[in-house]
Amino acid sequence: MSASDETPDRTPSERADVCVVGSGPAGALTAHRLAERGYAVVVLEAGERFDFEDRTRRMERAIRPGLGSVWEMGGERDDYTSAGEKYYPLNAARVKGVGGTTLHWQGMVMRFHESDFEPWPIDYEDLRPYYAEAEAALGVAGADDNPFAPPREDPFPMAGFEPSYSDSVFAEACERLGVAMHSVPNARNSEGYDDRSACVGYGTCKPVCPSGAKYSADHHVEKAEDEGARVIDRAPVQRLEHDDSGERVTAAVYATPDGETHRQEAREFVLAAGGVETPRLLLLSESDEYPDGLANTSGAVGRYFMDHLFGGAGGTLDRETRQNHVGFITSECHQFYDDPARGASGTDGEIPAWSGEGPEPDRFKLEFLNYAGPSPVEMALSGNEFGDDLLDSLREGYGNSIAMGGLVGQRPRKQNRIELDPETTDDHGNPVPKIHWHLDDRTRASLRRANEIQHAILDDLGVDISWTVGPDETGPAFHHMGTTRMGTDPDSSVVNTRLRTHDLRNLSVASSSVFVTSGALNPTLTIAALALKAADHVEERL
Amino acid sequence: MELTRRDALAALAAGGVAVGAGAMLEGNPFGENAPASPEDRLDTLLAVAEVVYPSEVSGIEEFVRTYALGRTEDRDDYREGIVEALDTLDEYTRTWHDADFRELDAETRESVLDQMGVDTADPDPEGTDRERVRFFAVNELLYALYTSPTGGELVGIENPQGHPGGASSYQRGPDG
Numbered sequence A: 001m002s003a004s005d006e007t008p009d010r011t012p013s014e015r016a017d018v019c020v021v022g023s024g025p026a027g028a029l030t031a032h033r034l035a036e037r038g039y040a041v042v043v044l045e046a047g048e049r050f051d052f053e054d055r056t057r058r059m060e061r062a063i064r065p066g067l068g069s070v071w072e073m074g075g076e077r078d079d080y081t082s083a084g085e086k087y088y089p090l091n092a093a094r095v096k097g098v099g100g101t102t103l104h105w106q107g108m109v110m111r112f113h114e115s116d117f118e119p120w121p122i123d124y125e126d127l128r129p130y131y132a133e134a135e136a137a138l139g140v141a142g143a144d145d146n147p148f149a150p151p152r153e154d155p156f157p158m159a160g161f162e163p164s165y166s167d168s169v170f171a172e173a174c175e176r177l178g179v180a181m182h183s184v185p186n187a188r189n190s191e192g193y194d195d196r197s198a199c200v201g202y203g204t205c206k207p208v209c210p211s212g213a214k215y216s217a218d219h220h221v222e223k224a225e226d227e228g229a230r231v232i233d234r235a236p237v238q239r240l241e242h243d244d245s246g247e248r249v250t251a252a253v254y255a256t257p258d259g260e261t262h263r264q265e266a267r268e269f270v271l272a273a274g275g276v277e278t279p280r281l282l283l284l285s286e287s288d289e290y291p292d293g294l295a296n297t298s299g300a301v302g303r304y305f306m307d308h309l310f311g312g313a314g315g316t317l318d319r320e321t322r323q324n325h326v327g328f329i330t331s332e333c334h335q336f337y338d339d340p341a342r343g344a345s346g347t348d349g350e351i352p353a354w355s356g357e358g359p360e361p362d363r364f365k366l367e368f369l370n371y372a373g374p375s376p377v378e379m380a381l382s383g384n385e386f387g388d389d390l391l392d393s394l395r396e397g398y399g400n401s402i403a404m405g406g407l408v409g410q411r412p413r414k415q416n417r418i419e420l421d422p423e424t425t426d427d428h429g430n431p432v433p434k435i436h437w438h439l440d441d442r443t444r445a446s447l448r449r450a451n452e453i454q455h456a457i458l459d460d461l462g463v464d465i466s467w468t469v470g471p472d473e474t475g476p477a478f479h480h481m482g483t484t485r486m487g488t489d490p491d492s493s494v495v496n497t498r499l500r501t502h503d504l505r506n507l508s509v510a511s512s513s514v515f516v517t518s519g520a521l522n523p524t525l526t527i528a529a530l531a532l533k534a535a536d537h538v539e540e541r542l
Numbered sequence B: 001m002e003l004t005r006r007d008a009l010a011a012l013a014a015g016g017v018a019v020g021a022g023a024m025l026e027g028n029p030f031g032e033n034a035p036a037s038p039e040d041r042l043d044t045l046l047a048v049a050e051v052v053y054p055s056e057v058s059g060i061e062e063f064v065r066t067y068a069l070g071r072t073e074d075r076d077d078y079r080e081g082i083v084e085a086l087d088t089l090d091e092y093t094r095t096w097h098d099a100d101f102r103e104l105d106a107e108t109r110e111s112v113l114d115q116m117g118v119d120t121a122d123p124d125p126e127g128t129d130r131e132r133v134r135f136f137a138v139n140e141l142l143y144a145l146y147t148s149p150t151g152g153e154l155v156g157i158e159n160p161q162g163h164p165g166g167a168s169s170y171q172r173g174p175d176g
């Protein structure tokens, strides 16, 4: 199951206006926009080009134990070390390949709230037109029913997915307690869109959608190629070189599977290698002019690493909840996002305001899951019973699970960082990324607050709560942010508001690595909007 | 509950085999290679299915045959994996019970899978005997059943994971 055997030409292009590093959504959208406008674009992608035809077999890998990584992650190429107080499972958090991590992602996409931008040097209005373009590009199905979301101009490109049956179960309790429920924008086709199929309900969205209904960035890679862009897969960039003055990047040095190393020259370079590999590549590109890493005069490269944390709770109910038909969610609650300590009251009860000791909670969102509890086929494949006994267990295990999730943000802190680990090297002899990741008390308080509300809703429904993921159990949501932060001051930030590095005149970054703060919403629509903005600014210089 | 040809085709689709509704899928997936005959091998696979499938499903023979044919078409390695796992099973029962797996009575077949440790083995296509039997025989059959609409319905989910059963079943309540 891998790309075709014929060896494509991986030698550099003779003339390129723009070289993009990475072909996840950030790189793909940047490349597509610039190619569409007539520029010669070369995309260098570390991973392989996966064959769409293999997707159903990859789904089998996802469901069946024993078949290995769905997207071939792991091994020397992807080595890393985790040094923080909390272990960071990096290879569960990313995919290397044409399309990047969106091959695996869940695909919920929302605009950051206006308040999220307060610490940023740009605001919601600056990004607003790009958000609309990003929604059209990804193909977002959504309904305009979220009273807490920022203002928008036009309806979503597609009608939203209807609420699930289990949403209607939750709605009873939410009404009694005064908790608002509203739809979730999904980068997932509720109808045919942009030559991709409507959702047909495989229920394996994360980690693979066999129908292509879930957006993945390989789609824009193909569109970029149709516009004349060149995409070289299995071409990990090893370092960036600059001119004598240290003002311009001159070439991206990349390796190819035949053991060769090549140099791609270009007028402009866009780094879109994700929130971990982007700072790593800058650190690997140290030089006499930039002894601490390229574009790192500020010392901020790799610093301020943030992720979102998952908080949730679930259990069983004495009625059927109809889970696991689809692999995405249809309802959320942003009511506590801008005022996490607030209470609420409904027709027959209330959520008390936060009365906790210590630090106040930060923003979070709540999710009503459609895939609580195990799916029958997965239970069957890992169970240790057969025949009628197995069926009895499946019937017992499936049917009345119910659960809520939520995302909590982290404040930017210098000590949370990606650095190089000289002790461990990858398949090309480069030091691997070393991740320092800690949770602070504020994040813990936010998780406790999210749990408090989740428990109130589940208790009201009469759920027998069997698990809670709170401050002690929490793990990352796989959103890598902050490691090349945006700012107006070159002494404390890496890129400016045009997403160009302060230090080098032709080097831009398109990634959540430029986020100043994390918010508590899934980041990719914001990444896409920033990538389109970065592309516009690159064009201004070409 | 009756397993149908539609279930077999749905299960095949969940493994990446697109079979046109009119496709033939007849005959025997396990070609002529010693020591067992193709018919014997299919019988062994069916004998495993009788253990791992619940008693309330019928139509197993056609389901398994169609599925196995579709799965192994153009995939020699995979066929080889299944064949070897079935031969391993026979070898084991010949050692301990003096007979091929398919010749044992229902109770003994079940106890053999337990004795071999197939029930608790981690499925692994490149693993030990019991891990390969678990992967290529037992889990192969369970994957086929429980990603099919009929298999899902047995458990109460008409659109099981792995089956593209549309984007409306999730909206329906238990009473339809």
Ligand SMILES: Cc1cc2nc3c(=O)[nH]c(=O)nc-3n(C[C@H](O)[C@H](O)[C@H](O)COP(=O)(O)OP(=O)(O)OC[C@H]3O[C@@H](n4cnc5c(N)ncnc54)[C@H](O)[C@@H]3O)c2cc1C
Pocket (backbone or CB within 6 Å): A021, A022, A023, A024, A025, A026, A027, A044, A045, A046, A047, A092, A093, A094, A095, A096, A097, A098, A099, A100, A101, A102, A104, A105, A106, A107, A108, A109, A206, A235, A236, A237, A238, A272, A273, A274, A275, A277, A278, A281, A477, A478, A479, A480, A510, A511, A512, A522, A523, A524, A525, A527
């Ligand atoms: C399980 C999971 C669920 C998720 N769900 C959601 C969700 O619901 N909503 C949401 O908004 N986000 C979600 N995300 C996050 C989302 O996938 C990422 O935010 C998004 O893919 C980031 O886009 P990117 O283009 O910046 O990076 P990536 O998609 O990671 O792509 C980076 C690409 O760069 C390549 N690369 C790296 N280094 C080099 C190099 N040196 N040379 C060449 N190429 C290189 C990589 O191979 C990769 O293909 C999820 C992530 C995971 C893991």
Ligand code: SF4
Pocket (backbone or CB within 6 Å): A188, A198, A199, A200, A201, A202, A203, A204, A205, A206, A208, A209, A210, A211, A212, A213, A214, A325, A326, A327, A328
């Ligand atoms: S449920 Fe998920 S995996 Fe299935 S078609 Fe819809 S988007 Fe794709």
